Amino acid sequence: MDVLRPHVLVVDDSPDAADSMADLCTLWGYDAAPRYSGAAALAAVRVRRPAVVLLDIGMAPMDGFAFTAHFRQLGGCGGTPVVVISGHTSAIHQARGRELGIRHYIFKPAEPVLLRALLEQLIMEPQSMWSRNDDQRRGAQRIPEPVGSRET
Known part of the structure; x- marks a missing residue:
């Protein structure tokens, strides 16, 4: 654990995917930690808060949405950026x-x-940009099209 480098938490139930993503983040200079379930990721967050979470949605038994809901309830995590990396990028998921x-x-x-x-970009932006003082932002926020999305 390197407290001087930004901490990136990678959550994916595929160990190969999580490890590969964490390895890339480490090569880019981040302190990256892979976790293979939502429960394991929440336990890790209680030890060290990440600067960014990279998250798969299609996990079991706790999917990425359930993880995010629990994560947002932890002290100091409400403003932490969560980036979904998934095959599930439909408008409903967004x-x-x-x-x-x-x-x-x-x-x-x-x-x-x-x-x-x-x-x-996310590491450089102040956490206040991501704060979930949502009553004002909830309806105004627009999620951009998924990066790398494919036309159907």
């Missing part, structure tokens, strides 16, 4: 995510150049 304060969706497989640029 709307559900928006209710939980998720602003960024990246279609799997994540394009490393785009992911790195997004991480750099």
